[in-house]
Amino acid sequence: MSRLADCFQALQESGRKALIPFITAGDPFPEFTVPMLHEMVKAGADVIELGVPFSDPMADGPVIQRASERALEHQVGLRKVLSMVAEFRKTDQKTPLVLMGYLNPIEIMGYQEFANAIQRVDVDGVLTVDLPPEEAHDCVALLKERDIDQIFLLAPNSDAERVKKMDAAGSGYLYYVSLKGVTGAGHLDTDDVEEKLAMIKQNTCLPVGVGFGVKNAETAKTLSKIADGVVVGSALISKIEANLNDPQQAKQEIIELLSSMRQAMDESN
């Protein structure tokens, strides 16, 4: 069983929900990332989504776009991200880590080499924004051989048939994008999400994480009542962006936000 499956099973047994923070690797500078990942685990993260910087992040709002730009100024590409994962794994062999990004870096590296490389550094899952199941067969097959999960996105306009397709193609968990838009946009409508999740859960046995528009502990708490996991990204990166001259302060604010989310989520269950 994969580390992700173990993690969600353990959470379910203890009646808790997954807190899944996202940061972009190399933002605001390469040395910031690995210590931050460890701090996020300490603050209560169950799964980590680590963003691979891309020059053309089409599905991301301005906050994550700028995070990618800052990382790319330091030449942090896929290979450098993999070395960060290796570094992280030296002291943490327990927390599932998912790479999130766009397909082109994987295409250019080659699927086979990519699959080998992420197995070597012990990545648990891959979430590729612009790779729908229609085009994912080759990549999924290589990951499956290595017990690595391919995580697919679901959108507010995905119907039951679509959910079944994701359920068949994906593993680990499904990531429900709570609103029509880019990352960091607006506020999500929790009633709407609840209704949608009921339909999704009828069509998959995989855990479902919810992201896009999760900004504070209150939203995390509400979502943790209806979803298996809560993803928070832009809200964390905003802390980095607000403290570019004081990375210690950024780190502190990220820890505080995550801790408050963890606490709120655990209270609700």
Added chain:
Amino acid sequence: MTDKYDMPDENGHFGPYGGIFVAETLMPAITELNDAYQKYLKDPEFIAELDADLQHYVGRPSPLYHAQRWSKELGGAQIYLKREDLNHTGAHKVNNTIGQALLAKRMGKPRIIAETGAGQHGVATATVAARLGLECVVYMGAVDVARQALNVYRMKLLGATVVPVESGSKTLKDALNEALRDWVTNIDDTFYIIGTVAGPRPYPAMVRDFQAIIGREAKQQCLDMTGKLPDALVACVGGGSNAIGLFHPFIDDAEVKMYGVEAAGDGVETGRHSAPLCAGRPGVLHGNRTYLMADDDGEIIETHSISAGLDYPGVGPEHAWLKDIGRAEYVNITDEEALQGFHALTRMEGIIPALESSHAMAYAMKLAPTMDKDQIIIVNLSGRGDKDMHTMAQREGIQI
């Protein structure tokens, strides 16, 4: 080739290229669009309306013009120009925007968005949106907004909102990113009119089908005027819509050579260019797999060209396929050579070409002298040069 060419397959694949590489929120919209396109492509009423618009509004058919003086001066093949510059709005782009806007109307989408580089596609989109009373938002890189100010003003006059895009390299690719972000946010009421033969299925084939009127007309006109097919076709390639429009009806005519001309900028060897087919590698961007300009980490490399319309790091997937199967040859022309083509056509024939089309002119100048006097080259004069007066004057230190 013995089999009739019938790319792409139902999933939009041209061999390994093309496809549907988009975020999940776009999937239902792309499926809806594909269904509508497949339906109306065969709908006689739709075709009749499109044909009538192309005739009465765009001014088709565009002439095929024998550039006799220029051909004589070059001393080789006879050059015929397909005069897409004479279309309403001054370029081939309107052939496609008319078609997609008619689809938008039938699909009940009140809001149109588009990306633009040189501004020709933006103007062509704003034009049809004005005519059909649709809301129109055009995304344009901030660098292009500055170098194509005239077209920005035209779009505003036509009632469009022009949004300068400040992210990334601030050119065409970033405009496309931003248009995709808009679409994913306003998916229910918005139709995205992509201006070139790139993007997810069905765009590459749909835009091609709307542009293929260029090649269908040129073929008939050439037969009528000369009694035979041309020996070679030449067209510039950015995303590649004017080139595929000219090439496609000739693909099964194996004796007709096809040359797609990419922008070499300062020269392909300098790395400062926009020539993915000549010097790039396969990857995935903007919804399709194709040749791209990307570094070893898969990050997209900044492109360079004097012409905003060719300043794009990808290319339509069908061109990638035609390259791999050897049906078309892809060459490149530097900024300097393009300027020579620009001046040559202007002075020899009294036709001022767009800087994009000037790349095709410059390659024709190289190709014609290597061919016999009784051979024929059709060059796609995809747009007129009025929009480039500012760039040209600035290059020559003239204030206008």
